[in-house]
Amino acid sequence: MAEIGKTTEVQRHGGVVILLLSLCLCASVVNPSFAKPQRIISLNLCTDQLVLLLAEPERIASVTWMARDPAISLMVDQAMSVPINYGRAEEVLRAQPDLVLAGRYTYAPTLAVLKRLNVTVTLFDLPNSIADVRAQIATAAALLDEPERGAALIADIDRRIARAGADVPAQRQVLGLRAPGGGTAGAGTLAHEVLLAAGYDNLADRLGISGFAALPLERLVMAMPDRLVAETAYGGLASLTTGMANHPVLDHVGRRIRLPSRLMMCAGPGIAAAAEHLADARR
Amino acid sequence: MTVLALEDVAVSLAGRPVLSSLSLRVGAGELVGLVGPNGAGKSTLLKAIAGLLPHQGRISLFGRAAIDARLRARRLAYLPQGGQVHWPLRAREVVALGRLPHRRTFARPTAADVAAVEDALARTQVAELADRRIDTLSGGERGRVLLARAVAGTPELLLADEPTAALDPRHQLHIMGLLAGLAGKGVAVIAVLHDLALAARACPRLLLLDRGRLVADGAPDAVLTPERLSTVYGLDGELRRIDDLPVLLARSGAM
Amino acid sequence: MMPRHGVSLVLGAAALLLGLVSLSTGVAPLPMGEAVAGIFEREPGPAALILRELRLPRALLALLVGATLGLSGAVLQGLMRNPLAEPGVTGISGMAALGAVLAFYFGLANVLPYAVPLGGIAGAFLGAWLLYRLGGPAGDVQTLILAGVAISSFAAAATAMALNLAPNPYAVIEIVFWLLGSVADRSLRDVALALPPIVVGVAVLATTARALDALSLGADVARSLGHDLAATRRRVIVGTALSVGAAVSVAGSIGFVGLVVPHLLRPLVGAEPGRLLLPSALGGAVLLTLADIVTRLLPPDRELKLGVMTALIGAPFFLVLALRQGRLAA
Numbered sequence: 037m038a039e040i041g042k043t044t045e046v047q048r049h050g051g052v053v054i055l056l057l058s059l060c061l062c063a064s065v066v067n068p069s070f071a072k073p074q075r076i077i078s079l080n081l082c083t084d085q086l087v088l089l090l091a092e093p094e095r096i097a098s099v100t101w102m103a104r105d106p107a108i109s110l111m112v113d114q115a116m117s118v119p120i121n122y123g124r125a126e127e128v129l130r131a132q133p134d135l136v137l138a139g140r141y142t143y144a145p146t147l148a149v150l151k152r153l154n155v156t157v158t159l160f161d162l163p164n165s166i167a168d169v170r171a172q173i174a175t176a177a178a179l180l181d182e183p184e185r186g187a188a189l190i191a192d193i194d195r196r197i198a199r200a201g202a203d204v205p206a207q208r209q210v211l212g213l214r215a216p217g218g219g220t221a222g223a224g225t226l227a228h229e230v231l232l233a234a235g236y237d238n239l240a241d242r243l244g245i246s247g248f249a250a251l252p253l254e255r256l257v258m259a260m261p262d263r264l265v266a267e268t269a270y271g272g273l274a275s276l277t278t279g280m281a282n283h284p285v286l287d288h289v290g291r292r293i294r295l296p297s298r299l300m301m302c303a304g305p306g307i308a309a310a311a312e313h314l315a316d317a318r319r
Numbered sequence: 320m321t322v323l324a325l326e327d328v329a330v331s332l333a334g335r336p337v338l339s340s341l342s343l344r345v346g347a348g349e350l351v352g353l354v355g356p357n358g359a360g361k362s363t364l365l366k367a368i369a370g371l372l373p374h375q376g377r378i379s380l381f382g383r384a385a386i387d388a389r390l391r392a393r394r395l396a397y398l399p400q401g402g403q404v405h406w407p408l409r410a411r412e413v414v415a416l417g418r419l420p421h422r423r424t425f426a427r428p429t430a431a432d433v434a435a436v437e438d439a440l441a442r443t444q445v446a447e448l449a450d451r452r453i454d455t456l457s458g459g460e461r462g463r464v465l466l467a468r469a470v471a472g473t474p475e476l477l478l479a480d481e482p483t484a485a486l487d488p489r490h491q492l493h494i495m496g497l498l499a500g501l502a503g504k505g506v507a508v509i510a511v512l513h514d515l516a517l518a519a520r521a522c523p524r525l526l527l528l529d530r531g532r533l534v535a536d537g538a539p540d541a542v543l544t545p546e547r548l549s550t551v552y553g554l555d556g557e558l559r560r561i562d563d564l565p566v567l568l569a570r571s572g573a574m
Numbered sequence: 575m576m577p578r579h580g581v582s583l584v585l586g587a588a589a590l591l592l593g594l595v596s597l598s599t600g601v602a603p604l605p606m607g608e609a610v611a612g613i614f615e616r617e618p619g620p621a622a623l624i625l626r627e628l629r630l631p632r633a634l635l636a637l638l639v640g641a642t643l644g645l646s647g648a649v650l651q652g653l654m655r656n657p658l659a660e661p662g663v664t665g666i667s668g669m670a671a672l673g674a675v676l677a678f679y680f681g682l683a684n685v686l687p688y689a690v691p692l693g694g695i696a697g698a699f700l701g702a703w704l705l706y707r708l709g710g711p712a713g714d715v716q717t718l719i720l721a722g723v724a725i726s727s728f729a730a731a732a733t734a735m736a737l738n739l740a741p742n743p744y745a746v747i748e749i750v751f752w753l754l755g756s757v758a759d760r761s762l763r764d765v766a767l768a769l770p771p772i773v774v775g776v777a778v779l780a781t782t783a784r785a786l787d788a789l790s791l792g793a794d795v796a797r798s799l800g801h802d803l804a805a806t807r808r809r810v811i812v813g814t815a816l817s818v819g820a821a822v823s824v825a826g827s828i829g830f831v832g833l834v835v836p837h838l839l840r841p842l843v844g845a846e847p848g849r850l851l852l853p854s855a856l857g858g859a860v861l862l863t864l865a866d867i868v869t870r871l872l873p874p875d876r877e878l879k880l881g882v883m884t885a886l887i888g889a890p891f892f893l894v895l896a897l898r899q900g901r902l903a904a
Contacts, residue, residue: 257627276748
């Protein structure tokens, strides 16, 4: 009867454990963002790509249906193993995400609804430079809590682009870039930087064009670039601007390089693949 | 020479019989008045002769039982009631349309075509209206221009449906005189007329239609007897002659 | 007969002249001598390329399509005895666009290169037939307008739906081309596809001249003048379907040319429908080429669609004509 005041070791350890547990519990309730996001939704093709590259499939609630379209997506296989959404607010709400990524130009009414219902959406602009690409990958990696993966991806892209630009000749070939519908990418666009990095001069830049602008066929023909990228068949499906039938005059305008323009649209390894392909074409 | 022969002709429109058991002959140079009350089938008869309606029985034109449409068009002219002209054509252009059957597809009008048009304009006394637009002419003037169109085709058989309808008495007489002149030159003319007195005066022969049947065929006095006026027209009256000109004296409408 | 020939000669010369102006008009200043010299070479320089591959098809199409629309407008007006008739207003062009769209976007052109003009022709044929069934042989103003509205509305809606459901997602924005029309950036291939049906269709339409003249006096008199109206109607439908169908399949649905041109020429040439055919064809060529030149002279960053230009002129025209006709009928 004399030992009543003494605590046992188990009791003492148990007390510490309970204290620690309760601290952790408090921490997670008070600061939920410290935990890795477990239900990630992407509402934009470019953010789809980032999410699929950086996060495990189990943590992805859904990406857009476009990620499975081989004509525009670079990650079709990966997209097959996660659910897809059609960009609608209901789908987002039903999934109760803890992280939502979208593009600046994702369907505005959907974004408005989500905002009204207090769902936090992080918006990503279209990257306008290689620096933008690095920044977006880093931001996404931070949000997804995968900083090492993000850093590795950036390093890989940098390495590949550097290799592509290794042996640039003194006299660069002029490359004309024609998107479906007749547009081109001038100075201040991602495509422009990729072209330059791969060792070409951008025809649009030479013509004084900056940003995205229309390039009339006549001006393109008159300028006679050395190489031409003109996106043709959209997966073989007919359309006036992307169909099999590009205007016959383009057959005479510079040597064609077949390069899908979707490679240079998003922040991701696509730009490295594009730079490599372009560099190969000039060797 | 027989220009037109009908043998037991019947015509139905929308399932309803309009003409039945019609037999008659018309020779060259005859001026025939086709009379009868409303709904008797006069217009239908003209259309059937012109080949515009299907019919049972035989209609022989110019001695043939069957005739090519283009050939018929050169020898027969049809002038419907209340003729419309859909475009603001000049009178001369309207009359010139009458020469279409005689013109080869892409050929210019020949001297003969031009002469026929001028002749038709003169005969119908619309020469001074030749360059006027048809939509600016009065009803009567328009009627004469349309008749000129039919005349310009130099037909051997002229079918006219109420050619005097919108005309004042002077022009009515003039038109009937014109038709008589054509008959004198060998053209067979069948004219639907509403005015019995005018018909009796101008036409040596009348055909009286009643409810699709030919009830009388002969000289006006023989056709328009008081009995016929009563049974066919429901009129209590007679055809009188004043100064040798026929006048319709209608005392009342008998029921 | 001099006036008619005079007008046609003037219009023909104007069409030729405007064709040449069209060849000289464009975004890039073109050294003409160099361009013409290099035109037959196998590897032509840029100037000759632009002239041969870009400007020549454009000028040719403007002339061909314009002539088709002018002529078919004059013929339809003659047949329907109504100055409001023309392929756009009556919905025939719209149906042609629908046919071409169905053939093009659903892959038929991969199977058969001629599929798109054939689709346009089939669509135009259906449109003309529907118009005849709905509007009647001698439709009054209201019936014709209503039939045309019904057919055009259906055609536009069906075209929009087809483009929406097309496999290629770019299809949806291309609706502007099909509903408004354009001859920009067309190729010699397009000209080659459209030329045979247009030539045949125009020839067939030309043979209806006399029957249309006779129809001025009404159907009965026309028949008594020896014309087979059923055959005439068939020729109008077939000729219109071939020429308008092919034209729309390469240039989209351009409206109002067939309405405006015959109307403008009637005071000069006379109201006889047959007489209007050749001048209307030439006048249509002149009008459309002129409109196409104007679209290229306007502020360069946004080229106006050809159909917008013709609609700007033609729609008020149509309104005035319709009101005037309605007042006459009332």
